[in-house]
Amino acid sequence: MKLRTTFHTLAALLLAAALTPAAQAQERIKFKAIGQPLATGLIQKNKEQPFFENFGARTGLPIDVDYKPVDTLGIKDTEQLRIMKAGLFDLVSLRIAQNTRDEPTLLGLDLVGASPDYATARKVASAYFDTIDKRLQQQFNVKLMGLWPFGPQVLFCKKPITKLADVKGMKVRVYDQSLAKFIEMVGGTPVPVGFADTHQALSLGVVDCAITGASSANSAGWPEVSTHQMPIGFQMALNGYAMTMKSWNALKPDQQAKLKAAFDKQTEEVWKYSEELFQDALNCNTNKDPCTTGKKFKLVNVPVSPADLELVRGAVTKVSFPAWAEVCDKSNPGCSQQWKTTVGPAIGMK
Structure with a gap:
């Protein structure tokens, strides 16, 4: 009897051991x-x-x-x-x-x-x-x-513009310090506004212009409260x-x-x-085809001039890198030099 009990106990232990990996696999x-x-x-x-x-x-x-x-x-x-x-x-x-x-x-x-x-x-x-x-x-x-x-961050305005310089004196929604410094450089007033609050900010005139991706703007209905789109990629x-x-x-x-x-x-x-x-959102926002991913609106598309493109590209050395380097080096010594040796060569900056 004792032998049989021992056998059953041993069998139960072996069965438990065999089941453990399977049980673990299900966790x-x-x-x-x-x-x-x-x-x-x-x-x-x-x-x-x-x-x-x-x-x-x-x-x-x-x-x-x-x-x-x-x-x-x-x-x-x-x-x-x-x-x-x-x-x-x-x-x-x-x-x-x-x-x-x-x-x-x-x-x-x-x-x-x-x-x-x-x-x-x-x-x-x-x-x-x-x-x-x-x-x-x-x-x-x-x-x-x-x-x-998300994609190139472009400019939406509820006032007529034909070039970047036209934002002079306007309030522009921004989302980081680098962009804020650039808007200041071209004469605008940067206003930090959360993405979810920007539609209302444009509607109420808290800002005259705002920057985000073309598709995100379409999804959030920004073209309902703006009139012009300038597809220049700030970031x-x-x-x-x-x-x-x-x-x-x-x-x-x-x-x-x-x-x-x-x-x-x-x-x-x-x-x-x-x-x-x-590309699809740029089309949708200006009532062009093909437009397969968004809703059609009737924004005026403002062509990007070579001068404005050069203005944005030149912002790295003139505004955004110097301003950021000062802030970053304070909290992370050597930060700007590390960027120069990694990102610098990738974008042709010496």
Whole structure:
């Protein structure tokens, strides 16, 4: 009898041991993620949200993500790094410009005039990626997983303009210090306004002009409260994906490799989609075809002159880099020199 009992006990232990790996395999990891604002439009809706909501399938890992756009959480998009450092979320779709006050080094990704087109922006993102990743890990315990663009940030006005100099004396919505300095240089008055509040600001006359991506403006209805569109790219509105080092380090090396590969694929898709959206949105905003991704409006399209293009490109050396370098070097000694040796060669700046 005792032998039989021992046998059954042993069999039960063996069965439990055999089942344990299977049980462990079924255990799923839960991540919480902050997304881009709903108001930013199609990249958030068609690329980002599906990626996070199908995270397990996209990564090949047993991970489920609770994804919430930042404007549904009751927190400010300027607080993302602080919230990540506190460990309240695992993943974030990082609003680069909005978090530059907490980490000025970030702004080196998107200085006014440095990325006038997609090809140049890719070079900048690639050249500066490791610098940003290292800084975020040191200061916020956050790892950079990828960089992607909303697209060229262009000018919308509710007053007639024919050239950049026409914004002299006008109030212009801006979203970071680099852009603010440039608007001051051309005689305008920069007014920091959150993206979600800009439609109302234009409508009420709080600002005369505003800067954002063509597709985001279309999605948010800015052409309802403006009359002119000038498709000159001040910046590329680079954004990123990041995760806490705690969550990253909890994964095995092979899981980390799969995760990074998934983010690489995701960001590549967004780069391509952003470029498609940009041209289509310019058409939609000015009532032209093809217009397949947005709503048609009747803005006046203001041609970009060679002089204005040169004015923006020259802003890097004249305004945006010097102003940023002073601020960045105070919080991160050697910041500007690091930028010169990484990004400088990528954009032909000596």
